[in-house]
Amino acid sequence: MKILLDFLPVIVFFAVYKFTGDILTATAVLIPATILQMAYSWKTQGKIEMMQIVTLVLVVLLGGATLAFQDKAFIQWKPTIVNWLFAVGFLATQFIGNKTVVERLMGGSVELPKAIWSRLNAVWVLFFIIVGFVNLYVAYNFSEEIWVDFKLFGMLGLTLVFIIVQGIYIARHAKEIESTNTK
Incomplete structure (x- = not known):
């Protein structure tokens, strides 16, 4: 179950990209999906692993840069x-x-x-x-x-x-x- 939860934002990114064909839209959905994943981990496990925190920070920073610069x-x-x-x-x-x-x-x-x-x-x-x-x-x-x-x-x-x-x-x-x- 945990492995599925860890890959859920990537799966959402993939699904949105396949549905829209637009990497910017997929990225725009990836950011909140990753935040929701972290919130769920915190609520159910009472903690967030360092690997998840690093991923979240990079998704927000690099995903945000992708959207801001359209690159x-x-x-x-x-x-x-x-x-x-x-x-x-x-x-x-x-x-x-x-x-x-x-x-x-x-x-x-x-x-x-x-x-x-x-x-x-x-x-x-x-x-x-x-x-x-x-x-x-x-x-x-x-x-x-x-x-x-x-x-x-x-x-x-x-x-x-x-x-x-x-x-x-x-x-x-x-x-x-x-x-x-x-x-």
Whole structure:
């Protein structure tokens, strides 16, 4: 349910774009949809995650700039900036604190050596950087409609494939830990 809620503004953006064919209208709807998503998260969970706050700020700023200047480039840069900020955040946890972001998110579910947590975190950093560049490549080398499709399906698809590959990697190392602990 949470993943659907997180993607709801993007789905609304996509649907409005497909219905109107106008990126400005889709952006104008994206801003309040994101604000409503945050309000719903606050009301139901009593908190808003940092990732959601960053996304909201960028949607309002870059979506607002898109509307004010009538230039789609601002909204097309938003996914790249979000991904690169996540990369910076994940990278910072390699040097700040006792646990990386990945270990904080998944450490309660699986036991892995510190080196594996660091490697997973570094791979997420690389993933976020690459996805940011791929977004720009699609935005500047393909039609607006293809970019809108990529924003929903391409980025979601890349993320799902990455998570599956990461799961296989984690499972392999978790089995090594499990077999060592049972001996």
